[in-house]
Amino acid sequence: MMECGRVNRCWRQSQIVCRWGVSLLVVVGLVGCGSEKQSLYEEEHAVPEHWPSGLIDAANKLDERLLSLQATDLQSADASESDNRETHESQLRDLVEWIPEVAADTDLSEPQWLPIYELCELMREHLSKGDVRAIDIEDDFARLQTMLREAEQKLAGAAATNSNSGESL
């Protein structure tokens, strides 16, 4: 009798294990039906259209979007205008997130880079929380644009000095 109970228990246990195993196999098999890939280079790492090519480009891109936002009627119920506004808001958020990276990829020194980074972090925090709109912090954007243009001038000056010293050598 006891033997029979043990066999039944074993049978039930092995049934549960088998059910688990089969479910797992089916799910993994379904995932495994995904196609084989060697490289996705063509479809990946696409650079977004509004990715700035440099510091001046970043300042100009901020300018364009801010001007466009200012020109938009905030009260307008027009769907396309509202979409435009959303797009520009989101692109400004992107630019604020990307500018520290773009600036770090130049020959700016750490002390020159840090104020740009700190201002962008501050703006990013507010924009991502959603407690302000881009248009509400226009002064910060203006300050950022000035910083970017000044940084570009410093870079150009340093490059000119380097090329002059190279020529004199």
Place this chain on the structure above:
Amino acid sequence: MNVMIAGGFVRFVQGIAAAAPTLAVGLFVAAVLRYYLREAGTKKLFGGETLWSLPQSWLVGMLLPVCSVGVIPVIREMRRLGIRPGAITAFALSAPLFNPLSLLYGLTLSRPYVILGFALGSLFVVTVLGLIWDRFTSPSARSSGPVGRPIGIRRLGATMVYMGRELCGPSGMLALVAFAGLWLLGSLLPHGALQSAVEQDDPLAPLTMSVVAVPIYATPMLTMSQLGMMFAHGNSPGASFALLLLGTGANLGTLWWIGRNFGWRSTFIWFMVLFGVVVGVAYAIDKPLIPPGVEPAGHTHAFDVYTNPFLSGAAISTESVSVAIAKNLSIFDAVTVGLIGIVLVGGLLSRTLTSTQCDRLIAPHPSDDSIDGTETAGQPMVGGKFDRRVSSRTVGLTCLVGLVAFSIVGCFAYYPGTSEVFEEMRHARTEVLSGVTSREYDRALHWIPILEEWSRKLEVGFAIRNFELRPYQQMQAYLLRKKLENLEHAIEAIGSDQELTEIQREHLDQLRKQILDNSKRIADAFAS
């Protein structure tokens, strides 16, 4: 040879090599619990019957450098010593997630709060599960006969015999069950099948990863590097969390053990609760934890290690299999596999040729410690005033604290100082760039992940020595990895004839220049 079998076999062997160091640590910890801390000390270590037992087990698990295979001998011993089932599962799930090495590594991956958030999320999961588990299961241990209480040299011998027998017995078998999960995935998933399965905007990403993660066995360091790749590629943070909890925290071996010990039905319910909580938390954090400023790359290579290493049409030979295995093996792996091999042979001998002597060594003996050794602690023994009798608990705790201290020292060895890392980075960078110039692309592809790895070690090494890591330093290291990633993909896009188009040549030249420019900035950033 069949591609599916060969691919699964490669992943199986790679799993064994990856688990060797932490499995050795797990065996050692289990032996310390058995012969040093014993029942009273172990219960105290894991919080006994108090409310603290779950968070305490979580904390002990976080400090010990074990993986989900390394916890197997430890949880077996915990069960034998009558630890609460909730505490056992809390330890089993949390111990493999983080250790000092991987936590430090993890802090460089994304914003630190993400990794700390993951750690706290895991505490929440193990606490909820532990409370449920304690209600439905009994803490009664399975009887396995009396255990001797040897002291002195005999205790060291018993420890060795125990480690060998565990490896050559139940723990070893459960480890093989865990590695079988890798074999299964390696066989069933075609090469690169998971590359675009966990995208940020894919609502199914956390669920897909939760399902795939169940048979996965991953070491904490591997998972950390995978999380890093996922964050760098802008993949789903919820999927990362699911990978961490289910892939690193559990494996088929631990699930099998829990089922055998607590009943399959209870285990099924427990696992479904675990799965549900993990999926719920994964979806809850998926959007809030998206790292700012990272453009989704549309793919990740992080999970290529779980798919078949061979392309479906590839010709499989013994040589190609051994090359695929050796590709991911470091000297360190080879040494630890050798050590585990020695323990295994020792265990085999202790179960066969020398079984009588070994049985006598571990069996209870009249000269054994009477109760727990505490009452005789401090009594001088023959041999001088420094040769004192110390309680088992003191020795055991010293072993465990020593292990944690050793892993902290290990952090400094694993993450060397700036000058040493610069030297290694210079070497790796030269290999990458000269590989590109001389069109030896395989060489460049081999060195790219090595250079990436050194850039992370540079960050951690600097942080633990200077107690700071400035945003500029983080940004420069990130930029290097991003450029290396772009270079890797640019190389992969080159056709098999290795002929470059004009655009490809320009792109490669541009990337080479960018990497060189970045090297100067990194040197300036970390030198100051």
